[in-house]
Amino acid sequence: MCGLAALLGLVASIAHAGTGLLALEGTPAITLVYPTNAPDATIARGPYTLHAAPNAPAAGGNSRLVVLSHGSGGGMETEFDLAQALVRAGFTVAVPMHAGDNWQDMRDVGPVSWARRPQELSQAIDAVAALSAPGGRLAPLRLDPRRVGVYGMSAGGIAALTLAGARWSPAMQARHCDAHLAEDFPACVGLATELTGGLLDGAKLAIARGIIQHKWAGDTAWRTAHDPRVAAVVAAVPMASPIDMASLAPPRVPLGLVRAGRDGWLAPRFHIDAVRAACAPSRLATGQPGCTLLADMPQGGHGSTLSPPPVGLPPRAARLLDDPPGFDRARALSAVHDAIVTFFQTQLGALPP
Secondary structure (H helix, E strand, O other), rough: OHHHHHHHHHHHHOOOEEEEEEEEEOOOOEEEEEEEEOOOOOEEOEEEEEEEEEEEOOOOOOOEEEEEEEOOOOOOOHHHHHHHHHHOOEEEEEOOOOOOOOEEEEOOHHHHHHHHHHHHHHHHHHHHHHHHOOOOOHHHHHHOOOOOOEEEHHHHHHHHHHHHHEEEEEHHHHHHHHHHOOOHHHHHOOOOOOOOOOOOOOHHHHHHHHHHHHHHOOOOEEEOOOOEEEEEEEEEEEOOOOEEEHOOOOOOEEEEEEOOOOOOOOHHOOHHHHHHOOOEOEEEOOOOOOOEEEEEEOOOHHHHOOOOOOOOOOOHHHHHHHHOOOOHHHHHHHHHHHHHHHHHHHHHOOOOO
């Protein structure tokens, strides 16, 4: 009974803990989401309403850090519900705003940002490690920066996969787009234009193919990244067509995947399904890292992992990011968040808060 009472007390303490929110200035700018004993308040962040305790003192925690890489044109706000689910389990979450590829600035969307993102994630780990040193503002969290988790969605997914051992190049993306441009048009062209089935589609394909070949075909240098502190990775609906899939067979660290079956931006068969096909299943008995499909949302779209969902999107972006008809967002995301939390708890050896 004593053990049960202690467990129930632990669950209650987690359930009633607040969600600290702290902005760190610098390059990149970083938002920290962390356990606190302060009560949450309702705060406005642009068009979003979040429940958190800004600048509250840190408290407790499970000693583990997860660094989160948002999608193109994104930011912390539409990843907040996942961050809060991790915090309620005792994790601290750091969300860098990726330079040139966020909701305020999209000048570097594409390979320029993809190559820079892993370094920005490592810089976020550095910043949090400095603050969590003895005497630092985050010292009460007892963070161990030697075992860190990484989560990435969409363009953040290629950063996550890179830190899991993938190598990629712009030339690989050019080759993919040359072969599958019409089938994976948004992944190759983004929001610049779209195919409508009309008379102009042929011209759009020809112009896009020419631009892509000019920009990327000659850039064959492999992009890689390694941070020995990263011990587990989750990639959700990741951009993966530029990747040499052999580099993920097996991954460097345990790799969890989140799939959306009706992803209209990154067609699953060219992206997450290709990763799954190349990446060996997890081999827990031997301790060899592998891949685990943490969640599959058959009716989910590309933006179905975002929560709170994006609002006020222009029509072209809305068609690619809004939930498809029939998708049960509340039920699906609860299961997705639970699976991600459990994966990081298992792989990072998180201590009880």
